[in-house]
Amino acid sequence: MQTLTLGPAGTYSHRAAGAVADDDGIAFTESVTAIVEAVADGDYDRGVVPVENSIEGSVTESLDAFTEYEVAVVREIITPIRHALLAQGEDFETVASHAQALAQCRSYLEEHYPDADLEAVASTARGVERAREDASVAAIGHPANADGDPALRTLAEDIQDRTSNATRFLVVAPESERSEAGSKTSLIVYPSEDRPGLLLEMLEPFADRDINLTRVESRPSGERLGDYVFHIDVAAGLYEQRTQDALAAVEEIAGEGWVRRLGSYDSETVLY
Secondary structure, X not given: OOEEEEXXXXXXXXXXXXXXXXXXXXXXXXXXXXXXXXXXXXXOOEEEXXXXXXXXXXXXXXXXXXXXXXEEEEEEEEEEOOOEEEEOOOOOOEEEEEHHHHHHOHHHHHHHOOOOEEEEEOOHHHHHHHHHHOOOEEEEEOHXXXXXXXXXXXXXXXXXXXXXXXXXXXXXXXXXXXXXXXXXXXXXXXXXXXXXXXXXXXXXXXXXXXXXXXXXXXXXXXXXXXXEEEEEEEOOOOXXXXXXXXXXXXXXXXXXXEEEXXXXXXXXXXXX
16 A cells, blocks of 8 residues: 655654555655645555644644545544654754654753754654754654664653653545544534634534534635634544534535535554
């Protein structure tokens, strides 16, 4: 199964993708949007994208890509995140990593390296490459990135601000593979009008049917200022009548807008 995820090799996305495909079936790009687009176009069987971190919140590029391209969500992978500080030696001037990783280690960096410049790069693995090439640069990445690498040392492990740090990845497939079976469902709602109490009206059908909302988030539609789409995750499958009834009510509330069912799926935790 050909799977596309964030690269280069060694990213946390790469590790999550290992639960979907063998290494010889995994390809890399440096854009979440490119992953979702490639799957929507049928170029890849699966895509693995980060959508939410327990410290830094949602990955907005992923949410926006789900709005722009028609795909199905078929699986959820939750991975605990372990960050390490990797460098050629003790003396460096810059710490390079993905912006989320830098933010997740903010307290550690402020305490131990307050004068270091922080450089946001496309991925944690790209930061590791920078540290491997330049002795003045340290990286934040998984400690295994330094294993067997003569150029890098692990200066500190588990430097994330919270030990509970975890990232949620979604596995996307072509829209034709959307399933109604699973314990969770992801939806996107774009109502045709804005009025007082609209969000409450859209959420009440789930509460009335005892459906737990696990995430609700608004993102700009891109059409005009103040116009939003809503990303909603619920702890229920599309196969359930209560979910179908709730969605029917939401579609009526959305009016001439739309409700996109990304699909139902199950969740698993992968340790590495």
